[in-house]
Amino acid sequence: MAQRKQGTLIIIGGHEDHEGDREILKEVASHISDGRLVLATVASHEPDGYLERYQASFADLGVTEISELYVEERDEAAKEEKLAGLDDVNAVFFSGGDQLRITSLIGDTPIYQRIHEIFQGGGVIAGTSAGASVMSDTMLVRGSNQTSFRIGDLSMAPGLGLLPNAIIDQHFAERGRIGRLIGAVSQNPRVLGIGIDEDTAIVVQGTRFRVIGSGAVYLVDAGAVSHSNIAEAAADEALSIYDLTLHVLSAGDGFDLETRRPSRAEPG
Amino acid sequence: MAQRKQGTLIIIGGHEDHEGDREILKEVASHISDGRLVLATVASHEPDGYLERYQASFADLGVTEISELYVEERDEAAKEEKLAGLDDVNAVFFSGGDQLRITSLIGDTPIYQRIHEIFQGGGVIAGTSAGASVMSDTMLVRGSNQTSFRIGDLSMAPGLGLLPNAIIDQHFAERGRIGRLIGAVSQNPRVLGIGIDEDTAIVVQGTRFRVIGSGAVYLVDAGAVSHSNIAEAAADEALSIYDLTLHVLSAGDGFDLETRRPSRAEPG
Numbered sequence: 001m002a003q004r005k006q007g008t009l010i011i012i013g014g015h016e017d018h019e020g021d022r023e024i025l026k027e028v029a030s031h032i033s034d035g036r037l038v039l040a041t042v043a044s045h046e047p048d049g050y051l052e053r054y055q056a057s058f059a060d061l062g063v064t065e066i067s068e069l070y071v072e073e074r075d076e077a078a079k080e081e082k083l084a085g086l087d088d089v090n091a092v093f094f095s096g097g098d099q100l101r102i103t104s105l106i107g108d109t110p111i112y113q114r115i116h117e118i119f120q121g122g123g124v125i126a127g128t129s130a131g132a133s134v135m136s137d138t139m140l141v142r143g144s145n146q147t148s149f150r151i152g153d154l155s156m157a158p159g160l161g162l163l164p165n166a167i168i169d170q171h172f173a174e175r176g177r178i179g180r181l182i183g184a185v186s187q188n189p190r191v192l193g194i195g196i197d198e199d200t201a202i203v204v205q206g207t208r209f210r211v212i213g214s215g216a217v218y219l220v221d222a223g224a225v226s227h228s229n230i231a232e233a234a235a236d237e238a239l240s241i242y243d244l245t246l247h248v249l250s251a252g253d254g255f256d257l258e259t260r261r262p263s264r265a266e267p268g
Numbered sequence: 269m270a271q272r273k274q275g276t277l278i279i280i281g282g283h284e285d286h287e288g289d290r291e292i293l294k295e296v297a298s299h300i301s302d303g304r305l306v307l308a309t310v311a312s313h314e315p316d317g318y319l320e321r322y323q324a325s326f327a328d329l330g331v332t333e334i335s336e337l338y339v340e341e342r343d344e345a346a347k348e349e350k351l352a353g354l355d356d357v358n359a360v361f362f363s364g365g366d367q368l369r370i371t372s373l374i375g376d377t378p379i380y381q382r383i384h385e386i387f388q389g390g391g392v393i394a395g396t397s398a399g400a401s402v403m404s405d406t407m408l409v410r411g412s413n414q415t416s417f418r419i420g421d422l423s424m425a426p427g428l429g430l431l432p433n434a435i436i437d438q439h440f441a442e443r444g445r446i447g448r449l450i451g452a453v454s455q456n457p458r459v460l461g462i463g464i465d466e467d468t469a470i471v472v473q474g475t476r477f478r479v480i481g482s483g484a485v486y487l488v489d490a491g492a493v494s495h496s497n498i499a500e501a502a503a504d505e506a507l508s509i510y511d512l513t514l515h516v517l518s519a520g521d522g523f524d525l526e527t528r529r530p531s532r533a534e535p536g
Contacts, residue, residue: 146414148441148465148484148516173416176444179484182516197416197506216416216447216506220514227530229518238465238484238518242530246488246514248416248450250497250506262495262510 007031007090007122009162009204013170013196013215014096014129018057024201024213029061031124032091040069042105043097043130050095063091069111077109086114090123094131100141100157102134112160119162132170132196135163140184146176149183152235156184163204166257169195172218179239185222186230186241192260193220202255210254219247221260275299275358275390277430277472281438281464281483282364282397286325292469292481297329299392300359308337310373311365311398318363331359337379345377354382358391362399368409368425370402380428387430400438400464403431408452414444417451420503424452431472434525437463440486447507453490454498454509460528461488470523478522487515489528 008031016024028037039054041047051068058066069085069092071077086092092115094102106112119125125135133139139159143149156167169181172195185193196202197215211217221244228241247262249255255262276299284292296305307322309315319336326334337353337360339345354360360383362370374380387393393403401407407427411417424435437449440463453461464470465483479485489512496509515530517523523530 146442146444148518173444173447174414176414176441176446178444178446179441182514200506214506216508227532238468238482239516240484240518240521241516244514244516246450246512248507248509248512250416250508253508 007119008124009135010124010126010201011132011135011163011168011196011204012126012128012201013132013172013198015171015198016128016201016213017199018053022057022061024199025057026061027201027203027212028091028093028124028126029058029063032063034090035063036065036089037063037091037093038069038086038089039066040092040094040131042069042071043095043099043102045097047095054093071105074105074109077106077111083110083114086111086118090118092118092123092125094127094134096129096131099130099133099139099159102130103139103157103159107158107160115160116162125162129170133168134160136166136168137161137164138167138191140167140169140180143180143183148179149186149239150235151230151233151237151239153180153183155180165190166192166194169193171198173197173215178218181218181220182241182244183239185220186225186228186239189222189225192257194218195220207258208254208256211249211251213251215250217249219249219255219262221245223260275387276392277403278392278394278469279400279403279431279436279464279472280394280396280469281400281440281466283439283466284396284469284481285467286321290325290329292467293325294329295469295471295480296359296361296392296394297326297331300331302358303331304333304357305331305359305361306337306354306357307334308360308362308399310337310339311363311367311370313365315363322361339373342373342377345374345379351378351382354379354386358386360386360391360393362395362402364397364399367398367401367407367427370398371425371427375426375428383428384430393430397438401436402428404434404436405429405432406435406459408435408437408448411448411451416447417454417507418503419498419501419505419507421448421451423448433458434460434462437461439466441465441484446486449486449488450509450512451507453488454493454496454507457490457493460525462486463488475526476522476524479517479519481519483518485517487517487523487530489513491528
């Protein structure tokens with residue numbers, strides 16, 4: 001497959017460090033040459049203070065011109081003045097909240113088209129927590145923490161579609177989410193499960209990513225699964241699935257999304 | 269390998285149901301023909317009420333003669349009257365608490381010898397929570413919940429040694445323990461990781477077990493692992509490990525501990 005011309009995705013498992021060495025924010029900043037970033041706070045019901053926080057954290061990293069993109073209602077996402085806020089922008093950062101707010105408010109709107117264009121044109125799209133989940137074609141929207149997956153726990157919705165053939169989960173170890181990610185990939189092993197810890201991110205370029213940050217990234221690959229009861233068991237029964245492949249990656253590891261093989265990362 | 273003559277282990281992930289259909293307690297009762305059970309409450313600092321609770325839950329399941337085994341100090345474990353409590357007993361149930369209390373108080377004592385004899389003679393040894401963890405050669409004694417494993421998180425101790433080549437973890441999905449179980453097996457892939465949810469158990473006979481109860485059992489097999497940083501990375505770094513095999517089993521599944529293959533269970 002030819003190398004795509006698209007840009008960079010920085011997909012963060014939530015709670016990226018803002019006070020210490022800010023490794024993840026530094027990575028975001030390193031992809032921004034003009035100092036401009038749009039902070040999309042659409043996922044949040046109460047985005048007050050988000051802009052100021054990111055402005056403070058990015059100030060000495062060279063990202064000095066941060067503006068906020070927020071819509072309360074879907075019809076705002078078609079307005080000229082909202083779209084104008086994305087003119088000549090090459091970097092968008094989705095903050096956390098509820099991923100369904102992002103997709104239901106801006107999905108299939110001119111804003112969404114513009115964000116795709118920024119990515120296809122070589123820009124950087126970052127997202128943390130809910131902003132991470134929306135990156136994939138299909139996203140997890142609900143699903144319990146700290147429990148094994150039950151057959152009836154379906155909880156997916158169409159995402160923004162920036163990362164194909166994958167499903168992202170965030171706050172991964174911290175909220176005990178391996179059960180629901182396994183449930184998600186059991187439904188169609190075409191989809192690779194990517195569980196990202198807090199203060200941890202994957203930096204996707206082309207068909208490869210590398211891991212940065214303090215935690216781990218879990219890759220759940222159902223490609224070799226020999227049996228599961230997902231299609232047959234009753235809704236309240238616990239999932240049974242044999243022969244999952246699991247990789248746990250940390251800083252310095254890389255992954256090829258086409259071959260589904262981990263490796264020590266090439267310097268990014 | 270010839271079928272061993274030993275008895276049955278019933279290894280429970282904690283919080284087995286006492287009020288509803290009591291599936292796990294029924295399984296324990298089905299292995300007891302003389303109505304007698306010794307409840308070993310050694311793991312607990314405050315075992316008051318345990319005996320009465322198990323007496324009430326087992327009363328109509330045919331287990332009518334339940335006595336308590338408790339020691340405050342290690343020297344009690346050699347006393348004649350304590351040992352006499354295990355005379356002609358074919359079933360012992362370890363309740364929860366701190367697994368290090370069990371091994372430090374009765375490890376290598378006459379009581380421990382007697383429990384091994386009961387098992388080798390075809391009896392049943394059950395354990396829940398801490399009482400589950402002690403079953404293996406090496407047991408997890410500490411280790412964080414809801415976090416990815418860090419290289420320095422060593423947290424194992426010698427267990428009772430009833431289940432060889434395995435390491436048990438309990439309250440598994442409920443406490444987000446996949447990270448620490450992966451950490452445990454990364455240290456020596458000879459050991460199979462077995463994570464058991466609450467109200468869920470494995471019933472081990474010979475080299476096979478089957479799963480009962482309402483949750484799931486996670487088998488983490490590091491046999492095919494191609495890379496890990498466990499031996500080299502600094503103590504505060506997150507574990508990196510490639511090519512773990514993961515099976516999620518639920519009621520109706522079985523597992524062969526020699527071939528490490530899951531299968532639909534033969535009726536037990």
